[in-house]
Amino acid sequence: MTRLLRLNAFAMNCVGHQSPGLWTHPADRSSHYKDLDYWIELARLLERGLFDGLFIADVLGVYDVYQDSSAAALRQAAQIPVNDPLQLIPPMAWVTEHLGFGLTASISFEHPFPFARRLSTLDHLTRGRVGWNIVTSYLESGARNLGLRQQVEHDTRYDYADEYLEVCYKLLEGSWEEGAVQRDRERRVFTDPARVHPIRHQGRWFQVPGIHLSEPSIQRTPVLYQAGTSRRGRRFAGQHAECVFLASPSKAALARQIRSLREEAVRAGRDPSALLFFNLLTLVIADTDAQAKAKLDDYRRHASREGALALMSGWTGIDLAIYPPDQPLQKVKTQAIQSAVEAFSSSDPETEWTVDALAHWAGIGGLGPLLVGSPATVADQLQVWQEATGVDGFNLAYAIAPRSFEDIVELLVPELQRRGIYKTAYAPGSLRHKLFGQGDRLQSPHPAAHWREVIPQRTATA
Amino acid sequence: MTRLLRLNAFAMNCVGHQSPGLWTHPADRSSHYKDLDYWIELARLLERGLFDGLFIADVLGVYDVYQDSSAAALRQAAQIPVNDPLQLIPPMAWVTEHLGFGLTASISFEHPFPFARRLSTLDHLTRGRVGWNIVTSYLESGARNLGLRQQVEHDTRYDYADEYLEVCYKLLEGSWEEGAVQRDRERRVFTDPARVHPIRHQGRWFQVPGIHLSEPSIQRTPVLYQAGTSRRGRRFAGQHAECVFLASPSKAALARQIRSLREEAVRAGRDPSALLFFNLLTLVIADTDAQAKAKLDDYRRHASREGALALMSGWTGIDLAIYPPDQPLQKVKTQAIQSAVEAFSSSDPETEWTVDALAHWAGIGGLGPLLVGSPATVADQLQVWQEATGVDGFNLAYAIAPRSFEDIVELLVPELQRRGIYKTAYAPGSLRHKLFGQGDRLQSPHPAAHWREVIPQRTATA
Numbered sequence: 036m037t038r039l040l041r042l043n044a045f046a047m048n049c050v051g052h053q054s055p056g057l058w059t060h061p062a063d064r065s066s067h068y069k070d071l072d073y074w075i076e077l078a079r080l081l082e083r084g085l086f087d088g089l090f091i092a093d094v095l096g097v098y099d100v101y102q103d104s105s106a107a108a109l110r111q112a113a114q115i116p117v118n119d120p121l122q123l124i125p126p127m128a129w130v131t132e133h134l135g136f137g138l139t140a141s142i143s144f145e146h147p148f149p150f151a152r153r154l155s156t157l158d159h160l161t162r163g164r165v166g167w168n169i170v171t172s173y174l175e176s177g178a179r180n181l182g183l184r185q186q187v188e189h190d191t192r193y194d195y196a197d198e199y200l201e202v203c204y205k206l207l208e209g210s211w212e213e214g215a216v217q218r219d220r221e222r223r224v225f226t227d228p229a230r231v232h233p234i235r236h237q238g239r240w241f242q243v244p245g246i247h248l249s250e251p252s253i254q255r256t257p258v259l260y261q262a263g264t265s266r267r268g269r270r271f272a273g274q275h276a277e278c279v280f281l282a283s284p285s286k287a288a289l290a291r292q293i294r295s296l297r298e299e300a301v302r303a304g305r306d307p308s309a310l311l312f313f314n315l316l317t318l319v320i321a322d323t324d325a326q327a328k329a330k331l332d333d334y335r336r337h338a339s340r341e342g343a344l345a346l347m348s349g350w351t352g353i354d355l356a357i358y359p360p361d362q363p364l365q366k367v368k369t370q371a372i373q374s375a376v377e378a379f380s381s382s383d384p385e386t387e388w389t390v391d392a393l394a395h396w397a398g399i400g401g402l403g404p405l406l407v408g409s410p411a412t413v414a415d416q417l418q419v420w421q422e423a424t425g426v427d428g429f430n431l432a433y434a435i436a437p438r439s440f441e442d443i444v445e446l447l448v449p450e451l452q453r454r455g456i457y458k459t460a461y462a463p464g465s466l467r468h469k470l471f472g473q474g475d476r477l478q479s480p481h482p483a484a485h486w487r488e489v490i491p492q493r494t495a496t497a
Numbered sequence: 498m499t500r501l502l503r504l505n506a507f508a509m510n511c512v513g514h515q516s517p518g519l520w521t522h523p524a525d526r527s528s529h530y531k532d533l534d535y536w537i538e539l540a541r542l543l544e545r546g547l548f549d550g551l552f553i554a555d556v557l558g559v560y561d562v563y564q565d566s567s568a569a570a571l572r573q574a575a576q577i578p579v580n581d582p583l584q585l586i587p588p589m590a591w592v593t594e595h596l597g598f599g600l601t602a603s604i605s606f607e608h609p610f611p612f613a614r615r616l617s618t619l620d621h622l623t624r625g626r627v628g629w630n631i632v633t634s635y636l637e638s639g640a641r642n643l644g645l646r647q648q649v650e651h652d653t654r655y656d657y658a659d660e661y662l663e664v665c666y667k668l669l670e671g672s673w674e675e676g677a678v679q680r681d682r683e684r685r686v687f688t689d690p691a692r693v694h695p696i697r698h699q700g701r702w703f704q705v706p707g708i709h710l711s712e713p714s715i716q717r718t719p720v721l722y723q724a725g726t727s728r729r730g731r732r733f734a735g736q737h738a739e740c741v742f743l744a745s746p747s748k749a750a751l752a753r754q755i756r757s758l759r760e761e762a763v764r765a766g767r768d769p770s771a772l773l774f775f776n777l778l779t780l781v782i783a784d785t786d787a788q789a790k791a792k793l794d795d796y797r798r799h800a801s802r803e804g805a806l807a808l809m810s811g812w813t814g815i816d817l818a819i820y821p822p823d824q825p826l827q828k829v830k831t832q833a834i835q836s837a838v839e840a841f842s843s844s845d846p847e848t849e850w851t852v853d854a855l856a857h858w859a860g861i862g863g864l865g866p867l868l869v870g871s872p873a874t875v876a877d878q879l880q881v882w883q884e885a886t887g888v889d890g891f892n893l894a895y896a897i898a899p900r901s902f903e904d905i906v907e908l909l910v911p912e913l914q915r916r917g918i919y920k921t922a923y924a925p926g927s928l929r930h931k932l933f934g935q936g937d938r939l940q941s942p943h944p945a946a947h948w949r950e951v952i953p954q955r956t957a958t959a
Contacts, residue, residue, distance in 0.1 A: 048618070050687060059682040066680060069621040069712075071591045082855035093610055097708060105690065105708065110567035116678075116712040119611075126588040126622075129533045147537075148642045149557055149581075149606050156510070156581040159531040160588075180610045180707045216578075217681065220521040223801070225512060225574035227529075227565065242644045244558060250531075250578040341684070453786060 036458045038458050040417060041470075043137070043313055044440055046119050047092040049236030050112040051277075053317075053401035055342025055433040056255065058332060063435035064243040068118065070128055077437050078127035078268070085458055087470065088135030089127070090260075090280075090430060091120035095144060096177025096326025100149055101341070101348035102356045108349075109349075111342030132490065135466035136161060137260055138252055141170040142195070143181065145457040146245055155207065163465030164254025164332050168260040171271070174349060181236055197237045200275060207256045208275030208488025210247035226250070231328040232494040254475050256483045258467050260374040264292060267308055267495045273299025274482060278325045278470070280430055282315040285382030289314055292426040304480045311470060314420070316429040317400025319407045320442040327408045334434045336397055343398035350402070358428065360391045374400075383424055399491075400432035410450035417458065502879060502888025503932075504910075505775055506543050510582050512574040515779075515894040517667075517804025517862035519796060520574055525897035527664035530580065532855050533884070534587055539899050540589035543596055548907030548922055549932065550597030550628065551885045552581040552722075554894060557606060558639025563803070564818045567638075570811075573804030583615065590623040596651070597725040597928035598623060599722055602630040604657070605643065609664040610705055616719055617669065617711030625715025625937055628740070630722040633658045633733070649779025655729045662737060667696040667944040669718045671952025672709035694956040716937050718927050718945045726754060734772075735761025736944060742892055742933070744777035744864045747844030751776055752886040766942045773932060776882070777891045778891040782904040789870045796861055805860035807851070812864070813837055816946055822853045828862045835846030838863075862894035872912035878920065890921070908951060 050066045051058045052222055058066045067073040097115045099105040108115050124136045138152070138157065171192050173261040215230035236243040261276035263269060272279055273352045279296055282291035297307035319334065321327040334392045358367065364376045365388060376388045379396065382404065386392055399405060406416050420426060431438035452456035462468065465475040477483040510529045513520045520528045529535040543551055559577045561567040570577050586598045600619065602612070612874035619627045622661035633654050698705040723738035725731060734741055737886065741758055745751035757771035781796065783789040810817045813833040826838045827850060838850045841858065844866065848854055861867060868878050882888060913919035924930065927937040939945040 056685065058687060059685055061682075069624055069714075070529055071587060075591065085673050095614075096711070097710065105693075109688040109690040109693055110663045110686055115710065116688070117710050118621060119615045122583065122615070122618050122622055125533060126591045129537065129588045143606055146643050152557075152579075153581045153584070156584050159580060160584055176707055181608050182704045191903075220523075223518065223521055224522060224572055226578070228569040228571040230569075233569055243642050245642045246557065246826045248557070248577065248579050252531075268742055427570050474564075 036423070036426075038456070039313070039458055040252075040421060040451060041078070042084070042086050042443070042457075043428065044077075044089045045092065045315065045429045046077070046089060046436065047114065048118040049114050049116060049124055051342075052092070052114070052436075053346070054334075054338065054399050054434050054485075055111045055113040055288075055346060056339025057337050057435050060334065060337040062436050062438050065433070065436040066112070072483055074123050074127055075273040077129050077440065078131050078134055080437055080440055080444055082131045083218045084440070084448050085461060085471050087133060087428070088137050088169065088466065090137035090166075091123060091139055092168075093117070093120045093139040093141075093170075094177065095141060096174030096180070098174070098345045098349035099176050100352060100354050101345040103354060107341040110232060111339040111345065113175055113339075113345045114341040121129070121157070124157060124165065125160045128164060131467070133164070133461035135164045135166060135258070135469070137166040137168050138257075138430040139168040139170055141247050143178070146497045147199050147241060148206070149181050151203045151206040151441035152248050155247070155252050158252035158254050158257055159249070163467070165254070166258035166260050166466060168262065168280070169196070169200070169262065169275070171268070177471055190210050195240055196271060196494045198240050199464070200482075201221045201238070201243050202236050203367070204256065205236055205488045206243070207224075207319070208232055208477070208483050209486035211251050211492050216250045219321075230491070232299070234490055235493070244471060253465050254486075256477050258470065269296055269299045269473040270302075272296055273305070274303040275439065276310060277467070277477075278313060279474045280313050280315070284378050284396070284402060284404050286423045287381050287427060289420075309471070310408040312425070313428045314426050315401060315403030315432060317403060317405045317432045317445065318413055318439065319405065319434060319444060320410060320413055322409060322446070324408045324412055330401075331407050332431075338398040340391075340394045340398065343394040346401070347393055347397050349373075355390050358390050361389045362389065364388050364393070377430055378402075399434050403432065413447055414450045414454060418454075463470050468488075500883070500918070501920055502883060502913060503773070503775065504546070504548050504905070504919075505549045505890065505892045506548055506556065507777065507892045507894045508541075508898065509540070509552055509576065510580040510585055511578060512599035513561045513578070513804075514554070514898075514958050514959035515808070516796075516800065516896050517573045517575040517808060518801025518860070519799050519897050522796065522799040523899050524900050525883050525896070527898040528820060532662050536585050537592050539902065540593050540596055542902055544593045544907055546735050546808075546910050548849060548930065549741050549890070549922060550599050551603060552599035552628075552630065553585060554630075555579070555582045555601040555603075556636055556639065557630075558636030558642070560636070560807045561638050561749040562814060563807040563810035569803040570807040573801040573807065575801075575804040583619070586627065587622045590626060594693075594921035595626070595931070597626045597628060597720070597931070599630050599765060600719075601630040601632055603634070604661040605640075607835070609661050609703060610668070613668040614710045616665070617709070617714050620716050621711070625929075627716070627926060628800070630724065631658070631662070631726065631732070632740070644653050655733050657702055658733060660702050662944075663700070664678070664696075664705055664895045664946045665699050666718065667698055667952055668705070668709035669713075669944050669949035673712070673713050674695055674953050678712045679790060687896060692953070697955070700946060716929050717949075718939050720932065731758055731761045732764075734758055735767070738763040739939075740771060740773045740775060740797050740928070742775050743888075746840050746858070746866050748866055748885045748896070749843050750840045751888060753883075755887050755923070765914060769885055771933070773889040775792055775890045776886070776888050776891040777863060777865030777894060779865060779867045779894045779896060779907065780875055780901065780905060781867065781871060781896060782863075782875055782908050784871060784875055784908070786870045789874075790941070792871050793861075800860040802853075802856045802860065805856040808863070809837075809859050810857055817852050817855070820852050823851045826850050826852065826855070840864075861896050865892075865894065872908045875909060876912045880916075905950055
């Protein structure tokens, strides 16, 4: 059976997102990010194109590594200003019926007790269409403003994340039994108190004795997304993630990452096919290859070199201003540079990867591949990517919004449908059911499901 | 000139809000609180009735003082389950043009750096129609789940609140100068970095060196609401609040509170008329007095005694289950009971205030007065309240939703308009401009305005 390709849209509550400078393009509307009409229109467009979801990235900080200053990021609106992603989702949910929504939220922003209530609320208001992209890190500039001297050491951070998730699971899955809410007007019982349980969590970082404040939502725990690729991050993803975001510019690296993460899922006792993988990707599409190429050239004229380097420097943690623009980076022995350059080199061994080449590559859509051509050309390439890597779908960054998505919905989706590799209607049900076809809730052996049994039992034997 | 009466609607992202048990009434729809359609319909109704705003209360905890258990609260849905208020506002803003929205948020939930971004985002998405009800306390059960052994001591809590607000003001007012955002496509400058300033806050509780993440919104700082009535709470309100919520059952107590708070404003160097006062109030209205009385009787049959006592015990911190239901509480020497009973007694000296009488009073709409009658009868009483107390308007709790608000919009508002004491159209502009008629921004001598000058100056001289 042909595997269907899945499409997510990737955006952020800011200007230009991964394509700094493109806000100067006359057709770009992403600088209207403060206006709900912009988001409503985008949500309707994506639902028309049968996208699985809209993913909203976030950073709680500013890109100030490049030239040791936030000036370049500010000038080019490189993910600054940046607003709260959470508040965009309910209005977009209200005007759609099927589109899923991915919220990016760092476990460092908020205590899990109020945060779990935000997740439940979101799942209620979207009628079970919400995912959570679990972020365990943030920009240094964000950490400083939260009063943290420096980021928690990397591996400890994942131990903290494990406990944070355990608190969320206990609240979302364990505290309120199925059937606790009765809404019985005759007997005058809204909730049966005997079926609501304090979670009695006593951990290293959190003490949460009480009950969850929200009644169970359709999915209880939102669909869990993760993007970690470090060794400890992969273990975390293998244990918790249902969907994984990757940002590999090369097929070889992507295939390797997917294999390794499926192995981690097996190691955690899970079915490796229970994970879906989405790679970052940017598409420039027009009726013909030549027109698409011309469109890309037009976009490139609006891209910002300093904006791209501000983002790249923030992502790698290395001030790329210290290297001459044309110095081949293969010779730079810094590890973060090497791993970036390695991925690029395997995708394009011909290119000499200099700072300028990196800025050129990442200037439109960020670190993922950029595919350019007619609908047929692009569809061919997507099939090659899928076959070569086992990837399940793509997380689509835009060059300019909403036009990049309009091109996909109007030109690419019909082509994919003709080839029988894209759905022609949404499946019914929650986001989780749409993605996996096995109901609304997380199931054993996922660690969340465990607490659905254990918390009520504990109360019974207490 | 006749002073106009102002109306706010008072609700919460839960069932029944201040009228526990009324969810069993066949016409009540508040148990649909998880459904955006319910909120959208409510917002449109209130805008039709020219309400100034919809105020969304919140608690991050459960009412577990009564009988030392959360059972009664759960059974009657007395403010539990309770969802996040923030997420309701953007969709309601999208379907309205003028209605204001008040967000209740405790300064204990979230660090001011991300919280200030939530406020900016909300003000952007509502186009300047948001207020913030600053809560400095919470239920003990909430504190325990945030890992705090006990609530911070009362006066220290206000010192913490002062610093929390200072950080918010610095971020919202000081960090981005007017005109910092240029959106200049020709010169390719989105933001002029020279006009964005790190706030360099070093305080007792917070260290926030950086810049605010959001560009300035229409109001910058949302309209500030406060409800503190303790001595230290009044000082805080006198310094910061633009609107004050009170919940006095008696005219004498209300008049006293308003006088005292205006004096606090003077003490803080502010114009006492720069504060607006809203008293909690519940209205039961029908075409005739007799019909209104019958409507109230019908409501009372659905009210829940144990639900009311769960709320009352939580508010006072005293388990009312320990007193015999008919014991006169005037003889109980506990201070919290005395101050509640005192207010009730001055409003109705005839009644013997027992636990049962308190439950009866507070069972519909909570601690504020309950006015019942035809539109003319109720309008007469509102005018008496206004003249006797100097109150600016009312914060209207519902018996059942949305019907209580429908009755107000359809029956009372036309009557008030006929009397010339209610607006016939919205004023243009932001919520602050609608309320005070002096522009969108806080002005000196309010402490927020100070930072709009000082932060940029500091950078210039650094």
